[in-house]
Amino acid sequence: MRIRTVTYFATLEAADFDEGSASGSGVALAAKLDTVARGLAHVAGRLGAAGYEVQTLRVTFNSWTAWLPAALAALPGQPIDPADPLVLEPLAQLQEQLARTGLSFCSLGQCSAVEHIRLVPHLLALSSRFNCSVRLASAPSPAPANASASASASASACRVTAIAPGSTQGAAREVEAEARPALAAEREACVAAAEACLLVQRLCGDDGNFRFAGTCP
Numbered sequence: 001m002r003i004r005t006v007t008y009f010a011t012l013e014a015a016d017f018d019e020g021s022a023s024g025s026g027v028a029l030a031a032k033l034d035t036v037a038r039g040l041a042h043v044a045g046r047l048g049a050a051g052y053e054v055q056t057l058r059v060t061f062n063s064w065t066a067w068l069p070a071a072l073a074a075l076p077g078q079p080i081d082p083a084d085p086l087v088l089e090p091l092a093q094l095q096e097q098l099a100r101t102g103l104s105f106c107s108l109g110q111c112s113a114v115e116h117i118r119l120v121p122h123l124l125a126l127s128s129r130f131n132c133s134v135r136l137a138s139a140p141s142p143a144p145a146n147a148s149a150s151a152s153a154s155a156s157a158c159r160v161t162a163i164a165p166g167s168t169q170g171a172a173r174e175v176e177a178e179a180r181p182a183l184a185a186e187r188e189a190c191v192a193a194a195e196a197c198l199l200v201q202r203l204c205g206d207d208g209n210f211r212f213a214g215t216c217p
Contacts, residue, residue: 082122
């Protein structure tokens with residue numbers, strides 16, 4: 001039996017990127033990644049001994065908006081310059097430590113604010129080891145005026161189209177879902193996410209890989 005991936009969930013803090021300093025949990029970035037690598041190797045070893053093949057080892061961090069200095073320094077709603085040293089230097093440190101410990105798959109966590117979504121392609125372009133998630137929160141909408149309006153709204157469908165960068169024919173993948181007023185996401189965030197997908201394709205080429213997921217209450 002094959003196991004697609006084993007994922008280690010870890011928490012980063014801005015202080016982890018200060019050379020020689022300790023974070024609130026008492027460890028610096030290098031030591032934290034060493035712990036992650038040892039934990040993953042231990043689990044993979046145990047699974048291998050039990051007859052399972054582990055295909056990939058991954059680490060997932062809390063949202064980069066909670067530990068990337070540029071995000072912490074920016075005012076709410078303020079765009080973040082992708083060339084800011086507070087973006088480039090910490091992620092260069094992270095890339096270096098991931099390479100040193102042999103970790104090839106790393107999630108920078110999720111984000112949801114429009115200004116953060118727009119920075120995602122630039123973060124991913126810094127390393128083929130990085131991936132990231134965008135969370136589109138539901139936005140409440142006014143209740144329909146009557147029952148017929150409600151039925152009409154719940155029966156309508158929305159279509160999300162994304163270009164699959166790995167497709168040799170440049171085909172589009174379409175996902176259709178029932179659109180209910182109470183589950184509508186913020187339009188600006190949706191547009192920013194769609195634009196980010198296209199920019200990832202331009203910046204990362206065939207390394208771009210998009211997945212769409214939805215949750216229901």
